[in-house]
Amino acid sequence: MIKKYIIKKELNMEFRNNTSLFLITPTMCVLIIVFPILSENRFRVENDIFLIVELLFLIIFTTLFSIRNPLNEQKLIKELNFGSIKKVDYFYSKTFSELIIFYPQIIILLILFSGFTNTSLNSSLLHICLSVLFFCLNTIMINLFFQIFTTFNNRFVQFTLIVPIYIGFAILIAPLWLGLNREISNIYLMMFLGITMIIYSFTNFYLRKS
Amino acid sequence: MSLFFESDNLTLGYGNQLVIKNLDISLNFSKNYEITGKNGSGKTTLIMCISNNFIGNTFNSNIRRKDTSLMEIGSSPSLMPELSLLENIKYFLFNDNINENMISNVLNKYELESFKSDLVGDFSSGMVKRSEIAIADLKNPKVLCIDEPRVYLDENGVDLLLNLITKREKEGSTSILSSQESIGAFTSIERSINLND
Numbered sequence: 001m002i003k004k005y006i007i008k009k010e011l012n013m014e015f016r017n018n019t020s021l022f023l024i025t026p027t028m029c030v031l032i033i034v035f036p037i038l039s040e041n042r043f044r045v046e047n048d049i050f051l052i053v054e055l056l057f058l059i060i061f062t063t064l065f066s067i068r069n070p071l072n073e074q075k076l077i078k079e080l081n082f083g084s085i086k087k088v089d090y091f092y093s094k095t096f097s098e099l100i101i102f103y104p105q106i107i108i109l110l111i112l113f114s115g116f117t118n119t120s121l122n123s124s125l126l127h128i129c130l131s132v133l134f135f136c137l138n139t140i141m142i143n144l145f146f147q148i149f150t151t152f153n154n155r156f157v158q159f160t161l162i163v164p165i166y167i168g169f170a171i172l173i174a175p176l177w178l179g180l181n182r183e184i185s186n187i188y189l190m191m192f193l194g195i196t197m198i199i200y201s202f203t204n205f206y207l208r209k210s
Numbered sequence: 211m212s213l214f215f216e217s218d219n220l221t222l223g224y225g226n227q228l229v230i231k232n233l234d235i236s237l238n239f240s241k242n243y244e245i246t247g248k249n250g251s252g253k254t255t256l257i258m259c260i261s262n263n264f265i266g267n268t269f270n271s272n273i274r275r276k277d278t279s280l281m282e283i284g285s286s287p288s289l290m291p292e293l294s295l296l297e298n299i300k301y302f303l304f305n306d307n308i309n310e311n312m313i314s315n316v317l318n319k320y321e322l323e324s325f326k327s328d329l330v331g332d333f334s335s336g337m338v339k340r341s342e343i344a345i346a347d348l349k350n351p352k353v354l355c356i357d358e359p360r361v362y363l364d365e366n367g368v369d370l371l372l373n374l375i376t377k378r379e380k381e382g383s384t385s386i387l388s389s390q391e392s393i394g395a396f397t398s399i400e401r402s403i404n405l406n407d
Binding site: 003005006008009012013016017073074075077078079081082083084085 | 261262263265279280281282284286288290292293297300301302303304305342345351
């Protein structure tokens with residue numbers, strides 16, 4: 001299902017694509033540095049709004065990342081047929097490569113935000129990393145699904161449709177980041193895992209059907 | 211004789227606009243076909259439908275196709291402009307058992323060896339087409355569809371393409387060419403589909 005040549009190609013294309021790594025990530029970093037000074041005139045954000053702002057940055061960054069390079073359905077079909085590549089292989093390899101690109105960036109971004117605002121989340125590092133991993137997986141699969149199986153491949157429509165879904169995923173993260181006790185956090189993580197499995201099954205059903 | 215594509219009422223279009231109406235078509239393995247017609251007659255649409263690259267309205271046409279190794283060299287390139295020629299070759303042929311020597315021989319044959327590390331995005335249209343023909347030569351699909359075969363190619367490029375078609379004919383592989391007029395590339399044609407009729 002996951003082909004290393006597709007991952008290699010996706011990573012190569014990402015490093016040569018100026019609009020993602022070289023534009024979105026630095027822009028987000030600058031926003032993170034500037035935000036606390038603009039909002040509170042100091043490198044600190046009140047605990048009450050920290051969580052909401054961090055989630056907001058997570059959603060903005062994920063949205064920018066998702067719409068950075070929309071797939072063209074016609075070009076994609078030509079590419080897959082030209083190389084006799086199965087859609088299912090492409091989908092999972094692309095999901096994996098997007099995760100390799102996106103996950104470390106989002107973790108670094110969250111650490112930077114926490115550092116520049118001198119505020120931290122009350123949750124354990126493991127819970128934060130796992131919740132972000134599930135969030136990344138879900139957003140990547142939903143985004144690819146929209147681009148491959150629907151004709152909503154223009155940035156505006158993509159933006160309008162996926163942002164409410166991302167907000168839903170972010171709401172699931174909020175209780176985990178609020179610092180619940182371990183048992184309840186585990187329940188929330190299991191719930192997130194279940195949602196990831198449902199999305200995986202849903203996309204898998206469509207991939208096999210197509 | 212085994213069919214790889216068949217339809218007895220093929221109707222194709224974009225939105226509600228019809229491009230091809232009620233065409234009876236059945237394509238066999240190991241035979242050659244030619245599609246001719248004037249501009250806008252539906253040559254590209256038909257070749258895209260045959261090669262499973264068509265995104266448009268099929269008006270519930272009854273299309274039966276066999277899962278086979280099929281490749282289309284179309285009017286727009288399939289290669290990735292952000293990758294080098296060698297990276298493109300390795301990407302598109304990762305399913306095939308192709309070694310470095312074979313790649314090098316074919317690149318020399320198509321005079322592309324010195325450009326293998328260059329990005330395809332920096333290539334001219336003729337070079338891109340030559341590269342796609344080289345990949346088709348390496349892959350050797352059972353069915354090869356080429357839309358407007360002569361377009362963008364220089365004299366030497368056309369000769370290389372004609373040699374490839376002749377080689378495929380001898381090997382018993384299927385080639386489908388679409389152009390405004392017959393280019394006389396085949397020694398025997400199973401059917402010439404004239405879309406002007």
